Amino acid sequence: MKGQQPPAGDLRLVDLTKRFGVFTAVDDLTLAVPQGSFFALLGASGCGKTTTLRMIAGLEQPTSGKVLLGEQDIAGLRPYRRPVNTVFQSYALFPHLDIHENVAFGLRRRGIRKVGDQVERMLALVQLEGYGRRRPAQLSGGQQQRVALARALINHPQVLLLDEPLGALDLKLRRQMQIELKRIQTEVGITFVHVTHDQEEAMTMADTVAVMNAGRIEQLGAPADIYEYPATAFVANFLGQSNLLAADAGGRAADDVLVTAHGARYSVPAGRARLTDGPAFLGVRPEKLHLADGPDRVPAGHQHVGGVVTDTSYVGVSTQYLVRTAWGSELSAFAANSGLGGRLAVGTAVTAHWDPRHAFLLPRAAGADDQTAPLLDGPPVGALP
Amino acid sequence: MRSPLRTLTRRGLLTGTVGSAALLATAGTLAGCGTKGAQQTEAGCKSEDLSATEKKVAFSNWPQYMDTDEKDESKRPTLDAFVAASGIQVTYTEDVNDNNEFFGKVRNQLAGCQSTGRDIMVLTDWMAARMIRLGWVQKLDKSKMPNVEANLLQSLRGRSFDAETQLAVPWQSGLAGLAYNANVTKEIRTVDELLTRPDLKGKVTVLSEMRDTIGLLLQSLGHDPAEFTAAQFDDALNKLKKAVDSKQIRRFTGNDYAPDLAKGDIAACIGWSGDVVQLGFEDEKIKFVVPESGVMLWSDNMLVPNKATHKANAEALMNHYYDPAVAAKLAAYVNYICPVQGAQAEMEKIDPDLATNPLIFPDDAMLSKAKVFMALDEAQEKEYETKFQQVIGA
């Protein structure tokens, strides 16, 4: 296609740092985004993810470090000279131009005269045929979002940056757009860097997720890998929920790492342990924690802890339980409402058990206590089909 | 598609409604009937005098045309003396800034024989003449003004617009002549020098008051401003036009030439004696010149307009200001020519320097050169004024 540049290669950030006065927004960040992949930067607000994105776009100058596109350092280039386009959180559509002209804006600035076909094709791609003569204010939020996407995509950037593009949409529309975005990304094959604070959004769409916290990357990997085997307590609780028991790792025994927690002995497969000695968190996801009537009903090979049900919460596909242990921590457990077991009443003594292959062992700051997931307002990750 | 269409239509409808209602209401009354004449007669517009029961009088004058107390600007000694002696309360208003503007202010009332709310107004000769011509001014009772009868300067009696001296009583008089700033130019003596001397080019202003400027030019051409022909007027106007075209004249001014002359932005001008006397106090290099060919004498006159209801009180006030002692106090403050005989002797008690100043108490030689501009009828006034305005650019 006309105007398409040859792929420049991977996007790499090297030792990227941004300080605003004494506040360090992005702290010595290094990461690589393979060309053509869908990359999500996930983090709470203020973690530096948007600042990172703006440095890639050129809207913010890094304090130090490099932004490499292939072999070229684009950190010094003005934004309008970078082969990078952005879908802004607020969409930032030009209110005085109609949809057609909004989409054509980038092409026209690069001196391309005949833009009609390209714009039509792009509007078709985002399923907005026939909307060309409308003004942005006449479109719904979802439609505006797609215009913003079309306006950026039409330029065939090396990298498309998406800054919380779905944040303003309601839940249903957001789901729909997530699928849409993923479809389009697969279709055009451009590198997408997507900034979001919505863990679910990141997991649904991205090939690779980087979880950011306080200007640094806590963990980077495929969504399932991060979920199944988080690297830090922060990740374990930011991406989904976890029951983290304060424990002490006591060295390896064969393929396992031995753990002591609250006076009981447990083990975790060595491949799921981030450490072998010292203070540790023994982690189990709530949906991997099962409840049984007593220790004798625990399946072979499972490890367990006793407790009392203190709260139940029925959310349709599953029921959430809070189980108070003998030492007072409340573990949470999700049981799928598959019709196989009855529901447990508050006050019932239960044994919570798990398969050690589903547990994970994380480093713990000395003195840190249990971190168990609170009862959720909404459905947990993965609990909905 | 932008949606203001609907609101626009509604708004358009409303303005349309308002507009057409206004047109309907007024078109019938205004269009097709013109205006009535403004001329009033003594019989047609009678005024009542309530002076016997209402001890008050409303006095409209120019700014800074009344003595004030040195310590308290709000006190006016000569006026306060009148109030104390007569028991008549004076409402003194400085609302005459310009003859034409003031005329515009009172025109509609006087043309319709309605009260202006003023008992005395002070206007310059030619405007006084116009008011008198239009029959807008009440006749005064000379028997109630013995001081005026006794002390009014001879040269100000029987003026063409007030042959009987019973309609207009001069408040102050003045000369229109030449003035220059000796800091920036050498002496000038004649009108011709002012209008042609190359070193003055672009540094000359003349008065936008037609009678003063044209009067001086008429005199410089040997004509008599008190009696001239249309051809002689054209002569004078041509002379002025040449000076405008050659850019000798920088602009036409009212009172506002004074600060420019003081700063030296203009070197010489046609100006008024009173202004120049005051500038001279601060900088003796600013001088007034009476040209050999003659100088214009004008007065600001107290008039009692139609429907003013305190004529007798007004006459008492005029009489008060023709007491030589009062006139001297006023003259010492305002520095214009004092129209009251005997004031010079009183002035010697106040300020001997001022008593010998010929611009306040002109001697006979100077008065013999001073002329009062001819009274014009309406047609002449319109014709001359239009011609003059064309030359001065408006």
Add this chain to the structure above:
Amino acid sequence: MSALAHVPASAGKPAPPPVRRGRSRLLPYLLLLPGAAWLLVFFALPLVQLASASLYDPSGSLTTGYAMTWAFGNYPDALQAYWPQFSRSFLYSAIALVLALLMGYPLAYAIAQKAGRWKNLLLVAVVAPMFTSFLVRTLAWKTILSDNGALVGLLRDVHLLGPDGRLLATPIAVVLGLTYNFLPFLVLPLYASLERLDPRLLEAASDLYASPLRAFAKVTLPLSMPGLIAGTLLFFIPATGDYINAELLGTPNEYMIGNVIDSAFLVRLDYPQGAALSFLLMAAILAIVFVYLRKAGTEEVL
């Protein structure tokens, strides 16, 4: 509705208000009444009177009165006699407008987008001259431009003016006076427009390959159009009818149509001509405004 609104059309559309009866239906008209009455008495009626005065027999006089003779000839006569002042008015105010735009646009932009916490102070500074009277401000310019003043001295020293050159009593002085006196009328609406300009739109433009200059031309300028149009009209209309600047800072050679109208009504007492000139001025301005709005094509302003 303004095209500037970012609110998605579907978001929270309010339910239509319940239908009200009786008095409340009259309320909008009652609210309109004071304004309409004011306009009727102080604008519409005088306008009609002025219109009829412009058609009086020009040979009438104050003494005898004016007869209504539908003398349409007053218009061509007035135009013929005073077309130089007429064209001068438009020329001067057009030049002043250009100068004011060159100064006012960057000023409004800086205050709206870059001033930060100084914004209010700067706005006050723009409006502050209006606290003194128009006349006083213009007289102050006489001092600034005075032949013996510092400004003229400086210009003479750098030979921008000849040794006898001056600013006062020249067209330059009149145009400068107009520029200065009406500048706030241009700046304030412009500021209001530019203040609403979302800086993220400029980031978006920059992201979409627009250099700062192009971003200005394609985003900032069109979005400030409502303010720009309102401002230029608020500047141009009174500036064209102004006579104080020409009177105080100029000479008869710089007199504008306002001076002529002033003299027709107050000095020459030629009411039909004064009225005809007033109407010609009004018609000319209306025509210009109309063409301008057509070209600028912004319904947002009206």
